[in-house]
Amino acid sequence: MDTDATFKIGDVVDAVERELPTGCPGPTRGEMTRRDVIAQMARDILDGEIRTQS
Template identity: 50%
Template sequence: MAQEELTDDLIRRTEKAAMKIAQLAVDTGITFKINDVVDQVEQDLPPNYPTPSKGAETRRDVITRIAQCIASGQLYEGQ
């Protein structure tokens, strides 16, 4: 999987996890954290899912950054 495809896939997976966690928060009244979204994404990844190759940044770091951009709306600015 090419780096751009990997990033796009992680964005899609993170959006899906964020929606799932947000719905749980609404249904239960429990506040969620970015790490909850990251954990959900990682749990749903298939075995041997590729790791982004961006220096020392781990896959978890990439997912965390994506989740933060989703939560802040930064991911959608300019679209």
């Protein structure tokens, strides 16, 4: 069913960060922040590069 609901990657990042446990570590190598990593994962899922289990 298509609901025509739209969202932005930033909305996904915010929602994921809200649900992470307090003190959850971020990346320790490179220059990417945790938000960068979450955003890239969301883009990969939406682009079909990562398949989700249903």
